[in-house]
Amino acid sequence: MRTRSRRGTPVGRRTRQENLGPRRASANAAAATSSAYNAGVAAGAAIASAPPGGVYYMGANYAVLPAGCMSTPVQGTSYWLCGNTWFRPLYGANGVYYQVVPTP
Numbered sequence: 001m002r003t004r005s006r007r008g009t010p011v012g013r014r015t016r017q018e019n020l021g022p023r024r025a026s027a028n029a030a031a032a033t034s035s036a037y038n039a040g041v042a043a044g045a046a047i048a049s050a051p052p053g054g055v056y057y058m059g060a061n062y063a064v065l066p067a068g069c070m071s072t073p074v075q076g077t078s079y080w081l082c083g084n085t086w087f088r089p090l091y092g093a094n095g096v097y098y099q100v101v102p103t104p
Contacts, residue, residue, distance in 0.1 A: 056085045056100045063097055074104040 054066065069082040080087040080098065087098040 054083070058100050058102065061090065061097050061099050062087070065098055077104070079104055 056062070065080055065087060066082050069080045069087070072079050072081045078089060079101070080089070086101050086103055088101045089096050090099050
């Protein structure tokens with residue numbers, strides 16, 4: 001009966017590299033998650049910066065409001081009115097972002 005593998009390790013035992021497999025995968029996943037979080041990626045939301053021409057698209061999400069917006073409560077819900085465009089604040093993993101909505 002053979003007690004050593006071809007690599008010189010006892011049969012039925014793993015090498016150090018094989019034992020690190022699950023821990024290495026977990027560390028890689030944690031690093032990827034951390035990198036995504038630090039990059040400002042919001043899960044489930046595409047966030048755009050304010051367009052230079054001031055044209056906002058219905059349903060689009062923006063990280064910041066344009067200058068000169070005013071908070072306007074409508075039937076107990078907070079909205080922001082910027083010129084003639086209405087925004088609704090939404091809260092995600094990376095903070096608040098604003099979605100363009102129809103006039104409430």
